[in-house]
Amino acid sequence: MAASVAPVYNDSGPKIVFPGDFTHMDSSRRDFLAAGLKLPAAGLAASALVAAPAPAELTYRTLGKTGLKVTPLTFGGGSITDPSLVTRAADMGINCFDTARIYAQGNSERLLGVGLKGKRDKVVLMSKTEANDRAGALAELDTTLKGLGTDHLDVWFLHARDNPAAISAGCVDAQETAKKQGKTRFLGVSTHDPAAVADHIVGLGKHDVVLFTYNFSMGAGRDAAIAKLRAAGIGLAAMKVTTPSGGGFGGGGGRGAGRGPGVPAQKPGAHLAALKWALKNPAIATATVTMTDTDALDENFRAITERLNPEEEKLLAVVNEDIRPAYCRMCYQCDGNCPKGVPVPSVLRYLAYADFNGDFPMGRRNFEGLPQAVRQVRCGDCGSCAIQCPNGVRVQERLVRAQEMFA
Ligand code: SF4
Ligand code: SF4
Structure with a gap:
């Protein structure tokens, strides 16, 4: 049975969180959530008698000029193995779901569609195309819609466009055509290098949302691009917000072991702190986190009920140093500098x-x-x-x- 909790989050800080049904959990899970929700574990158990509040009690952030109200946490569908996790996320009140045609060779879209069956009108649904030409992009979109079991997306992204040339006229034309056909409501670009494409996107004036890499290891390195895009009314969504915290997708209590020389094992609390770091920026409407299991989902959900605290800031500073030799901050200063052409x-x-x-x-x-x-x-x-x-x-x-x- 899925737990239902609805946080109340606003700019003055985390507020009361209404407990739902946690009786299916073992005591360690209740303790874990109790710590996050600032409630005694016993209180959680007793609260099973309290009816779960409607998701309408959640507060949302506005995704730029789309006007869409989205939860600060987006369910990242890149690694779904069980559609019931998607259903559970929607039942908890998460209303934004992200995937891409390429994720898991199309299985991500398929499983997301199954998990959201009967809930399509309650969620913001996003997907992406890697195609580089008009016909290819439009063909991919039709496959995407079929896989998701819907007749339209809310946002359709050009996937991983890290320079202006990658946002080709043909692809943008495909996006506009899809919008006219009612196959997507809004147009987006995803990028690992927002500084390289921000001017181009603003100049084109066609896009509503930019999904970009943003995490604590980058510090203020993205601020100029964020300001530029935000001034143009473009909705901002963050991705890879927890990657440098290590430990694999989704969090779930720091189960990572660290992989490869110089890649430290995930420190307890680092994943949650990383997510909170991204969400403390009010310019970020929502942060996409890939989730693989209920522990990860529940831990990520905590981030929209809590603020980053000083201990977590210190923890992130330690992690930032630990990963320095191994983790690329994607500043792109070295791009094009290898004489043998290595990107x-x-x-x-x-x-x-x-x-x-x-x-x-x-x-x-x-x-x-x-x-x-x-x-x-x-x-x-x-x-x-x-x-x-x-x-x-x-x-x-x-x-x-x-x-x-x-x-
Ligand atoms: S490797 Fe290149 S892109 Fe990565 S952090 Fe260093 S200079 Fe920046
Ligand atoms: S080939 Fe590799 S090692 Fe040599 S300059 Fe390029 S990036 Fe550096």
């Missing part, structure tokens, strides 16, 4: 999928999309690397590992 920030990101998220297939799939000449480069053959990362990443060492694992 360093991208390859380091692929490696982070494996080492920080525990998703080797995602890392390898991305690596295999690189041109053959790039895949054949061996960084171990360089006496020294031409790239000195100002953020302390051991670039050559990390790239050697990526090539050993993926090539």
